[in-house]
Amino acid sequence: xxxxxxxxxxxxxxxxxxxxxxxxxxxxxxxxxxxxxxxxxxxxxxxxxxxxxxxxxxxxxxxxxxxxxxxxxxxxxxxxxxxxxxxxxxxxxxxxxxxxxxxxxxxxxxxxxxxxxxxxxxxxxxxxxxxxxxxxxxxxxxxxxxxxxxxxxxxxxxxxxxxxxxxxxxxxxxxxxxx
Amino acid sequence: xxxxxxxxxxxxxxxxxxxxxxxxxxxxxxxxxxxxxxxxxxxxxxxxxxxxxxxxxxxxxxxxxxxxxxxxxxxxxxxxxxxxxxxxxxxxxxxxxxxxxxxxxxxxxxxxxxxxxxxxxxxxxxxxxxxxxxxxxxxxxxxxxxxxxxxxxxxxxxxxxxxxxxxxxxxxxx
Numbered sequence: 001x002x003x004x005x006x007x008x009x010x011x012x013x014x015x016x017x018x019x020x021x022x023x024x025x026x027x028x029x030x031x032x033x034x035x036x037x038x039x040x041x042x043x044x045x046x047x048x049x050x051x052x053x054x055x056x057x058x059x060x061x062x063x064x065x066x067x068x069x070x071x072x073x074x075x076x077x078x079x080x081x082x083x084x085x086x087x088x089x090x091x092x093x094x095x096x097x098x099x100x101x102x103x104x105x106x107x108x109x110x111x112x113x114x115x116x117x118x119x120x121x122x123x124x125x126x127x128x129x130x131x132x133x134x135x136x137x138x139x140x141x142x143x144x145x146x147x148x149x150x151x152x153x154x155x156x157x158x159x160x161x162x163x164x165x166x167x168x169x170x171x172x173x174x175x176x177x178x179x
Numbered sequence: 180x181x182x183x184x185x186x187x188x189x190x191x192x193x194x195x196x197x198x199x200x201x202x203x204x205x206x207x208x209x210x211x212x213x214x215x216x217x218x219x220x221x222x223x224x225x226x227x228x229x230x231x232x233x234x235x236x237x238x239x240x241x242x243x244x245x246x247x248x249x250x251x252x253x254x255x256x257x258x259x260x261x262x263x264x265x266x267x268x269x270x271x272x273x274x275x276x277x278x279x280x281x282x283x284x285x286x287x288x289x290x291x292x293x294x295x296x297x298x299x300x301x302x303x304x305x306x307x308x309x310x311x312x313x314x315x316x317x318x319x320x321x322x323x324x325x326x327x328x329x330x331x332x333x334x335x336x337x338x339x340x341x342x343x344x345x346x347x348x349x350x351x352x353x
Contacts, residue, residue, distance in 0.1 A: 093311050
């Protein structure tokens, strides 16, 4: 009885060991070539996963993303450049997978639209300001108006400034000074 | 008057653009493969893995390549229509069994009926990648010269069949 227990536990340990070897082998691609893996991840971050569209290929755990990463890794191992790998993916899935859309006639509006809006706005602003300036016309005062204005200004100068104005402004300044 | 009409016109343009944008399905990504030759492949047939299938055999025929899988729920929605099309005999349908298990796929066909002339087994989805498949179902209408003329992403609805695929297939067959 004890012997059987011993053999089963021994077999169990062997199986466990085999499992850990299998796990270690699974993780190998990462340790295999860290430089290659970095390239794979860098390019995957530039590409959109089509299954879950707001995720990059690097972040996604969808089957398609895993397959595409493997495909990219395989191609890079075969000496393909980053551009060739991106061309491979866009030939199949279109420019939509690129987070940085290429400059093409169809994307001109996307790339240059904001600048067109900016310059359009500036031109509008310039013209608006110039037109406003033209609208303000110098209108000289008539002798009667001039006399009235001088009267008002003169009257203002003669009247002593009311006490409360001074004290109230002092009262406003004082607490600030104390600080 | 124009002072008020210009902003109103700009607003109307904006509303039209947003309405079009909202009406679109972001999951329908236009395929770059339209009007390009269908990628070649050579895959084992689902029913008899000893036999193979290649699109090159279909030269001279207008045919539909339908990507399906037993795990795919929308494929079930689409299935009655495919059976109907197969019965009518207008366009032969070939299946691409995508990311599936052979026994599951065979069980699915036995249960729901088999509209396909034959299905090719793309178990590791390599061919699917060449066709830009990113889900199931997807369907490709391929002309006599082996050029992809139309791609349907998601199930083929009776509407899409009547208004897009059938008229195009008839025109290509002429």
